[in-house]
Amino acid sequence: MNKKSINWGILGAGKIAGKFAISLKQVENACLYAVASRSQEKATAFAEKFEVQKAFGSYESMLQNKEIDIVYVATPHVFHYAHSMLSLDFGKAVLCEKPFAMNRKQVEEMIATAKTKNLLLMEAMWTPFLPHIQYLKELLESQKYGKIKKLTADFGFDAPFDEQGRLFKKSLGGGSLLDIGIYPVFLALHTLGIPEKIEAKATLGKTEVDEDCEIRFLYRENVKADLKSSIIKRTPTVAVFELEHAVIEIASRWHEPSTITIISSGETEMKNFEVASYGYEFEARHVQEMLFQGRTESNVMTFQKSLELISLLDKVRELIKLEY
Numbered sequence: 437m438n439k440k441s442i443n444w445g446i447l448g449a450g451k452i453a454g455k456f457a458i459s460l461k462q463v464e465n466a467c468l469y470a471v472a473s474r475s476q477e478k479a480t481a482f483a484e485k486f487e488v489q490k491a492f493g494s495y496e497s498m499l500q501n502k503e504i505d506i507v508y509v510a511t512p513h514v515f516h517y518a519h520s521m522l523s524l525d526f527g528k529a530v531l532c533e534k535p536f537a538m539n540r541k542q543v544e545e546m547i548a549t550a551k552t553k554n555l556l557l558m559e560a561m562w563t564p565f566l567p568h569i570q571y572l573k574e575l576l577e578s579q580k581y582g583k584i585k586k587l588t589a590d591f592g593f594d595a596p597f598d599e600q601g602r603l604f605k606k607s608l609g610g611g612s613l614l615d616i617g618i619y620p621v622f623l624a625l626h627t628l629g630i631p632e633k634i635e636a637k638a639t640l641g642k643t644e645v646d647e648d649c650e651i652r653f654l655y656r657e658n659v660k661a662d663l664k665s666s667i668i669k670r671t672p673t674v675a676v677f678e679l680e681h682a683v684i685e686i687a688s689r690w691h692e693p694s695t696i697t698i699i700s701s702g703e704t705e706m707k708n709f710e711v712a713s714y715g716y717e718f719e720a721r722h723v724q725e726m727l728f729q730g731r732t733e734s735n736v737m738t739f740q741k742s743l744e745l746i747s748l749l750d751k752v753r754e755l756i757k758l759e760y
């Protein structure tokens with residue numbers, strides 16, 4: 437790309453869109469150019485609050501704007517496929533929130549379309565771009581403390597029950613697995629790979645979505661990952677790796693900027709990682725580098741990794757009998 441700065445367009449003016457907008461201010465050569473909402477009033481209010489140059493009252497009207505280089509899709513899960521495809525159809529690069537889509541078939545189509553159009557597409561799974569997770573990944577790969585024997589990771593909060601809100605409403609893709617269970621599943625995939633066997637159970641609530649979910653991934657040599665998510669119960673939200681010669685703990689909430697503690701031979705070492713904003717700036721920087729270099733697929737959050745992640749989620753959903 438022959439440009440000095442990247443014009444971002446935010447599609448959907450909800451909660452995460454606001455946090456992303458704040459993080460984007462940390463990113464060199466990033467321009468918070470446009471926001472689109474289904475309501476002009478909401479788009480204008482968002483633009484004023486987060487200092488966005490242009491506010492559009494429909495998604496299509498923003499996508500018609502030729503100045504936009506990349507669209508950040510920040511709508512509920514069930515719209516990720518349609519809004520990413522729409523953005524690609526308008527010739528825009530896309531960073532789409534997690535989960536990438538509702539099932540593997542949709543993710544395959546999104547990737548095929550991006551490839552055909554030679555456009556950048558990436559799932560906004562921001563965790564692997566965070567400094568503490570990058571440090572962890574290198575540490576695990578070095579096998580300085582031996583191999584992983586077990587991973588335990590959870591993510592749980594007690595959201596007030598709201599039948600119409602996206603967390604509980606089935607038609608909006610509600611439930612704990614796709615919203616936050618995706619993080620422990622991702623961590624297991626990122627560090628241990630694809631399991632040989634999966635066990636899972638969940639409590640489906642009044643709105644027929646999984647209010648909590650427990651997953652066990654079984655790997656060769658008795659290695660396992662115990663993963664949990666809940667939208668009705670606050671849980672510690674820590675990740676613990678038991679290795680042959682150490683225990684590595686990522687403090688709560690481990691999926692966002694956090695600290696790492698290594699306990700080995702009776703010694704405890706704590707590592708802090710300074711982060712200036714929420715942490716979304718790291719994935720945004722990565723995406724911008726790709727655009728400047730003319731790359732269309734991330735070497736971190738690869739298409740293969742997104743396909744593996746959605747396949748694991750599909751498999752868990754099959755086990756807990758959760759169909760959308």
Ligand SMILES: NC(=O)c1ccc[n+]([C@@H]2O[C@H](COP(=O)([O-])OP(=O)(O)OC[C@H]3O[C@@H](n4cnc5c(N)ncnc54)[C@H](OP(=O)(O)O)[C@@H]3O)[C@@H](O)[C@H]2O)c1
Binds near residue numbers: 449473512615
């Ligand atoms: N990476 C992260 O850390 C993180 C954190 C939270 C959420 N997320 C992901 O981001 C996505 C959005 O989450 P959120 O918490 O920002 O949700 P939210 O506050 O409900 O915002 C979603 C936005 O989507 C738009 N939308 C379009 N059609 C809609 C419909 N039929 N019903 C409701 N909203 C609709 C709305 O924007 P307009 O009204 O402006 O059109 C709404 O404000 C989810 O997929 C979630 O998994 C990621």
